[in-house]
Amino acid sequence: MRTGLSEDLIARVLGAAPKYTLGELEKKFPPRNLPDGAMVTRFAPSPTGYMHLGGLYQALIDSKLARQSGGVFMLRIEDTDTKREVADAVRLIIDSLHKFGIEYNNDEKYGPYYQSARKDIYHSVAAELLRTGRAYPCFLTADDMERIRAEQSAAGFATGIYGEFARDRDITPDEIIKHLDNGAVPTIRLYSGGDPEKRIFCKDAVRGSIGFPENNEDIVLIKSNDGLPTYHFAHLCDDHFMRTTHAIRGEEWLPSLPLHTQLFRMMGWQPPMYIHTSTIDKIDDETGKQRKLSKRKDPESNVAFFLRDGWPTGAVLEYLGNIAASGYEESKMKGAVKNFDEYEMRTKKIPMSGALFDMKKLEWWSREYIGAMPVADLVAAVTDWANEYGDDKQKMQVRDTDYLTGVLSIERDNPRRIRKDFITWKQTLEIEEFFWDELFVPNKEYEYNRDALNAFLSNFDIADDKDTWWNKIVEIANRFGVKNGDVAMNLRVAVAGRTNTPDLYSIMQVMGGTRVIKRIKALL
Ligand code: GLU
Numbered sequence: 439m440r441t442g443l444s445e446d447l448i449a450r451v452l453g454a455a456p457k458y459t460l461g462e463l464e465k466k467f468p469p470r471n472l473p474d475g476a477m478v479t480r481f482a483p484s485p486t487g488y489m490h491l492g493g494l495y496q497a498l499i500d501s502k503l504a505r506q507s508g509g510v511f512m513l514r515i516e517d518t519d520t521k522r523e524v525a526d527a528v529r530l531i532i533d534s535l536h537k538f539g540i541e542y543n544n545d546e547k548y549g550p551y552y553q554s555a556r557k558d559i560y561h562s563v564a565a566e567l568l569r570t571g572r573a574y575p576c577f578l579t580a581d582d583m584e585r586i587r588a589e590q591s592a593a594g595f596a597t598g599i600y601g602e603f604a605r606d607r608d609i610t611p612d613e614i615i616k617h618l619d620n621g622a623v624p625t626i627r628l629y630s631g632g633d634p635e636k637r638i639f640c641k642d643a644v645r646g647s648i649g650f651p652e653n654n655e656d657i658v659l660i661k662s663n664d665g666l667p668t669y670h671f672a673h674l675c676d677d678h679f680m681r682t683t684h685a686i687r688g689e690e691w692l693p694s695l696p697l698h699t700q701l702f703r704m705m706g707w708q709p710p711m712y713i714h715t716s717t718i719d720k721i722d723d724e725t726g727k728q729r730k731l732s733k734r735k736d737p738e739s740n741v742a743f744f745l746r747d748g749w750p751t752g753a754v755l756e757y758l759g760n761i762a763a764s765g766y767e768e769s770k771m772k773g774a775v776k777n778f779d780e781y782e783m784r785t786k787k788i789p790m791s792g793a794l795f796d797m798k799k800l801e802w803w804s805r806e807y808i809g810a811m812p813v814a815d816l817v818a819a820v821t822d823w824a825n826e827y828g829d830d831k832q833k834m835q836v837r838d839t840d841y842l843t844g845v846l847s848i849e850r851d852n853p854r855r856i857r858k859d860f861i862t863w864k865q866t867l868e869i870e871e872f873f874w875d876e877l878f879v880p881n882k883e884y885e886y887n888r889d890a891l892n893a894f895l896s897n898f899d900i901a902d903d904k905d906t907w908w909n910k911i912v913e914i915a916n917r918f919g920v921k922n923g924d925v926a927m928n929l930r931v932a933v934a935g936r937t938n939t940p941d942l943y944s945i946m947q948v949m950g951g952t953r954v955i956k957r958i959k960a961l962l
Contacts, residue, residue, distance in 0.1 A: 440571035440608065440629065447611055448568050450618055451575045451626070453665060456565035457558040467548055467679040476509035478683045481535075481542070482676075484516045485527035489534040489741045491731060491795065492688065492718045495758050499715065500686050501540050502759070502783055509683070513542040514676060515552045518666040534741050538751045548680045553672050560667040563675050563705075564626050564660050572704060573659055575624035576606040577617045600630065604656045626660035632700055640699040642692070643684070643713045643785040650696035657697060670694060674701045677710050684785070685710040689717065713785055716793040718761075728792060738797060748823045748863030749800070752777075753807035757800050759783070761793045805858040808866075813847050816860075820846070823863035832867050835874055844948035845873045849940045857940055872934045873949065880961060881935040890914050890925045891932060891958055900951030904943050932958045 449455040458466070470478060479500035483493055504511035513535065515528055535542065544551045567573035578586070578599070590597045607629060617624065632638070632652035639647050659671040667675070677685055692714045702709035717730045718739075731739040738744070744754050759778035760766045766781045775781045808816065817839060824832040836842055846866070849857040860866040871877040893914045902910070911929075915922045930942050933954055939945060946954050 440574075442569040442571040443575075443611065443614070445569075447614060448565050451568065451614065451624060452561050452565060452660075453623075454561070456562040458562040460563065460566050463559065463562060463679060467681065470510070470548075470681045472510070473508055475507055476683075477503045477507040478510045478512075478681055479504045479686055480512040480514045480677075480680065480682055482514040482516050482687070483531050484519060484522070485524060485531065486519070486522045487524045487527055488733075489531055490733075491739055491741055491758075492715070493531075494534065494538060494540075494741050494754075495718055495762065495793070496686055496688070496715055497535060497540050498538075498755055498758050499713070499762050499783075499788065500684075501542070502762075502778070503684060503686075503785065505779075506782055510545065511542050512544055512548070512680060512682075513551060514680070516669070516672065517552055517554045518661075518669070518672055520554075520664055520666070530742075534745075537745055538741070538755060540755075553676070554666065556672075556676065557665060559679060560660065560671060560675050561665070564667075564671070567628075567659070568626065572629050573626050574606060574609060574629055574656075575614055575617075576604075576627045576656070576658075577609070577614075577622050577624050578605060598655045599627065600654045600656060607656065623662045625658045625662040627656040628659055628701070630654050630656050630700070631704075632696075638696045638699055640695045641709075641712065642695070643711050644788050644790045645714070648695070653697040653700050655697075670697055670701065673698060674705070674707075678702070678705070678707045682710045684713060686713040686715060689714040689790070711785070713788055714790070715762075716789050716791045718793050718795045720795055720797075728794065731795065738795070746827055748820075748827065748865070749861075750804055750807050750819065750863070753804040754800065756807060757795075757803040760803070761795065762788055764789065801861050804861045808860040809856045809858045813843060813850055816846050816866075817843050820863045820866055824867060828864070828867070831871075831877060832864070834876060835867050835870070841873070841948075845870050848944040848948065872936070873945075875953070878957070879935050880957070881931050882961075884928075884931045884937075886932065886961060887918065887920065887924065887928050888962060889918055890920065890928050891962055893917065894925070894929060895955060895958055895962075898951070898955065900946070900954070907943055907946075929958070932961050 443451065445455070470476075472478070481493070481497040481500045483489070501511040503509070513532070515531075517528070550556055564573060568575070576599070582605070583599075586599070586603050587597050590603065604627070606624075606627075614624075630653060632654040634651040634654050636652045637649045638652045639649050641647055657670055658668050660667055673685070676682075695712065695714075699709060719728045720731055720736060720738075721727070722729050733739050744751065756778050759781070763778075763781060763783035764787060766775075766778060766783070769775050769781055770777070811819070821836040821839065821842070824836040828836070849855065859869065872879075894910070897910055911925050912922050915925045926942055927937060930939055931937055933942075933949065934945060
């Protein structure tokens, strides 16, 4: 091991003396006082734009594992890539989690939770590495890097800063001072002791132990342009000091696992248990092949889509839960659990590839979900949606809560025969448009039996109970020598404009006598 830098030089290299020693950091962020088996998880998005469905999937797994084990789920904003940052992205993430009802618990003690506010921590750890010769300031310029890359490519070597190409590995204090005096700002690089001829074994909760060639790259720990850490270094410091027990992240990070394992071992810290989640896929409409959701082609890749179109967020989560825990649906069908909350998911069963998200399948979850809602909750959900996302028509439909409640109560009283035709809040209001005079379109195509309609009107009383009402219909059918169902169909089309509706008696009860009479008269 090389000798490290003096405190003076560390302060100059980092721009300021480090605020903490490692010991102080350990005390400041002590191991959490939680019961055995409690999982500490975090959702760690980079605020680079919209919230992807895959992010929601991860956040759901994070929060579920923490909750079911009596642990803690945190939201950490990984805003160290100032170049890729998008205004408003953080608000979008927080808002999406909130709307999907995924709650995090950012205990002040382990914060701050914006990486940009954690510089002191990263610099303190970097200082320790500089002090002990496990990291060094590197003054390679962009031009130097380009030259090294060209040289490596020409010779057929792997590109990167490693071994003999890591020019500043053994830089002397005098050389450092010279660079600094010239106004150069270094990156801080890892002095990698890895040898790609050797293997390092890393753990993933789903995949088990995986062997990789050791990492020999002197990767950047602290960037020169803004003094912020790279993802790798931030992950090391944050997941250690936030006391994360399970790091759930996208499979694109799997190739970095040997590096991360190396970093934790170098520090003598216990790495979190890793869970690398699969991308969210779909079956391509044209090719019939499974592929990743595409930001450009698939509106459902953006969670805002589900909110805008009024998909029940609970149903989206139930379905995502079933993707993450494939035994869940079966358990629910057997009646062993009512919802994903009650189901105990297992880390080992999280799929490692090909998680398929099928909008048709979501429709099923949605029908079931809405079917199980008490009507008051359904009314509230539809109303909230219309007021936030609906158009003027939809806002009008939710204005009279009593009327809307009546409309949505139809065929919900018998638990064994609850209607399952509602899929989204938006489509629910669309299906029911005929209840509102402003939206009702009379069906003028239908060939009505005028005699039957006239007969119905002459003897109609909204106060009739269902049997009395039906007996009157039977009587009309007999009188004109037609089927009972024909008379009912005439009435159905007259009041609803279409041949397919829920229970006709209930529809008339909800509409009220005046409206029923007015609609039938208008057709006659
Ligand atoms: N910011 C990283 C990402 O968005 C987080 C990965 C992780 O969860 O560690 O991919």
